[in-house]
Amino acid sequence: MDKVFIEGLTVDAVIGVYDWEQQGTQPLILDLEMAWDNRPAAASDQLEYALDYDALSQAVIALIQATPRALIETIAEEVAQLAIQQFAVQQIRVKVAKPQAITAARQAAVEIVRTAV
Numbered sequence: 777m778d779k780v781f782i783e784g785l786t787v788d789a790v791i792g793v794y795d796w797e798q799q800g801t802q803p804l805i806l807d808l809e810m811a812w813d814n815r816p817a818a819a820s821d822q823l824e825y826a827l828d829y830d831a832l833s834q835a836v837i838a839l840i841q842a843t844p845r846a847l848i849e850t851i852a853e854e855v856a857q858l859a860i861q862q863f864a865v866q867q868i869r870v871k872v873a874k875p876q877a878i879t880a881a882r883q884a885a886v887e888i889v890r891t892a893v
């Protein structure tokens with residue numbers, strides 16, 4: 777299957793399990809890898825047959841910024857379900873990285889893979 781990627785999508789979010797984390801925003805960095813048949817879009821040169829990565833990115837940003845959350849796992853799951861339910865993605869790999877999570881590490885991250893049922 778073909779793929780569509782969104783890499784390094786940086787979103788300022790209220791995220792974290794500690795009280796101080798709920799007082800402000802910090803960046804999350806998302807990498808999305810989505811199964812999509814790119815042949816209809818290529819054959820027609822029409823956006824309507826493509827997985828619109830711009831529209832999907834805007835929807836992901838709006839979703840993340842809509843409400844505070846504790847865990848980056850929650851973000852990953854909700855982003856996967858958004859792509860499947862609102863953009864008809866059949867399979868998605870979502871990685872959510874939190875660069876400010878661990879002082880001594882470049883970042884902490886989770887990754888999930890979800891398939892439409």
Ligand SMILES: Nc1nc2c(c(=O)[nH]1)N=C([C@H](O)[C@@H](O)CO)CN2
Nearest residue numbers: 792793794846847848849876877878
């Ligand atoms: N698996 C996870 N572990 C932790 C998370 C998380 O979202 N998933 N979050 C935290 C804290 O919010 C941390 O990032 C603060 O530095 C701890 N562990």
